[in-house]
Amino acid sequence: MACIGLAIPQGLRAEPPSDDQHPSTRAVRPFNRYSDLLETLKKRGHKLRVLGYAPDRSPIVGIKAGGDKKPAIFISAGSHSTEQAGVAAAVELIDKLDTKHQVYVIPCRDPIGLSGFRYALSLGLGEVPEFETMEQMEALLRDRGEVLLDADGKLLVLIGEYGYANRGLYRKIEKGAAFLEPLKGRRIWFPSRYEDVPGSALFERAYTLVVTPDAEVLHINRFHDTAWAPTEVRCTRQLMASINPGVTFDLHEFGGDSFWFSVRRQKTDEDEIWERRMASEAARAVRASGAKMAPDNYSPGSFFSKLEQGVFWLDPSQRGEGLNLADFGANRYGAAFTVETGMRQPFKHRVRMSMLTVQAAVRVFEERYR
Numbered sequence: 001m002a003c004i005g006l007a008i009p010q011g012l013r014a015e016p017p018s019d020d021q022h023p024s025t026r027a028v029r030p031f032n033r034y035s036d037l038l039e040t041l042k043k044r045g046h047k048l049r050v051l052g053y054a055p056d057r058s059p060i061v062g063i064k065a066g067g068d069k070k071p072a073i074f075i076s077a078g079s080h081s082t083e084q085a086g087v088a089a090a091v092e093l094i095d096k097l098d099t100k101h102q103v104y105v106i107p108c109r110d111p112i113g114l115s116g117f118r119y120a121l122s123l124g125l126g127e128v129p130e131f132e133t134m135e136q137m138e139a140l141l142r143d144r145g146e147v148l149l150d151a152d153g154k155l156l157v158l159i160g161e162y163g164y165a166n167r168g169l170y171r172k173i174e175k176g177a178a179f180l181e182p183l184k185g186r187r188i189w190f191p192s193r194y195e196d197v198p199g200s201a202l203f204e205r206a207y208t209l210v211v212t213p214d215a216e217v218l219h220i221n222r223f224h225d226t227a228w229a230p231t232e233v234r235c236t237r238q239l240m241a242s243i244n245p246g247v248t249f250d251l252h253e254f255g256g257d258s259f260w261f262s263v264r265r266q267k268t269d270e271d272e273i274w275e276r277r278m279a280s281e282a283a284r285a286v287r288a289s290g291a292k293m294a295p296d297n298y299s300p301g302s303f304f305s306k307l308e309q310g311v312f313w314l315d316p317s318q319r320g321e322g323l324n325l326a327d328f329g330a331n332r333y334g335a336a337f338t339v340e341t342g343m344r345q346p347f348k349h350r351v352r353m354s355m356l357t358v359q360a361a362v363r364v365f366e367e368r369y370r
């Protein structure tokens with residue numbers, strides 16, 4: 001399991017690294033609302049290309065940076081709303097990735113999730129609800145919603161067009177379960193609750209689950225290769241089709257305190273040699289910065305195999321559920337990385353490690369096309 005809402009504690013919280021005042025991330029903080037992110041992009045003078053609209057009419061935006069050289073570099077983040085350092089890193093990279101290649105950035109693929117659980121609930125209720133505790137929130141769901149499931153600590157209700165749950169249901173509910181019938185093709189939101197992670201504490205984010213037309217509970221980082229897909233995903237693949245990226249970076253986080261990333265097998269030996277060079281150089285740069293790498297015996301899950309410390313091949317055919325963004329990038333376009341910073345590290349450090357991974361890999365990417 002990579003970064004899908006499951007905590008993988010790895011010991012005590014690490015001491016803040018000395019790079020907390022590093023010039024590249026001194027002013028970086030998590031965005032509280034998606035509107036704050038859009039505001040920041042506009043203030044920095046970026047031209048926003050609207051790729052489509054989330055169900056709340058939030059624009060999904062792409063920004064072009066870098067130079068004119070092809071192939072393009074594609075950077076995205078924010079499909080899992082608790083993983084906010086990736087979003088901040090994607091925003092910073094718009095200005096701070098120095099390259100002649102075209103750079104396209106979708107900094108947040110789940111605007112509703114970023115704006116938090118109370119906000120997501122307001123889409124069903126028609127007003128922003130007030131509650132402070134999980135018990136109060138559950139009472140509200142039972143009171144205002146049609147209860148679809150209330151057993152074994154799992155509560156799921158339907159309010160308006162949407163499902164709301166008290167906890168994660170991904171891989172916790174059998175595909176085709178009868179009570180999912182009214183949620184087919186719709187969303188379920190449940191609250192973040194990383195109490196020790198500022199920005200992802202209780203109710204601060206809404207985690208978005210998507211119920212497929214055949215009643216399987218998945219999430220926004222799936223559907224990249226399926227005919228039926230949520231609008232956020234379709235925006236992403238349309239942009240990718242128009243830019244044909246030579247390398248794709250998807251910036252995630254996981255519940256530990258170390259760093260790792262995954263890559264995908266490539267179609268040709270030459271492509272794979274370059275992908276491995278990019279991966280090794282990115283891992284070397286992060287290690288050299290003094291960051292804590294995933295321990296040598298760490299494995300993110302059964303569908304990963306280790307390439308070197310902190311670097312894993314991900315095989316989506318073993319995992320199932322179709323292709324995530326990086327799987328799709330590798331399958332259709334070229335090299336693709338899913339970066340996983342450890343949420344139990346200080347925020348700025350995580351942002352910096354994400355940026356460093358992209359910057360180091362891009363140096364090798366440039367070398368290939370020199």
Ligand SMILES: [Zn+2]
Nearest residue numbers: 003080252253
């Ligand atoms: Zn993730």
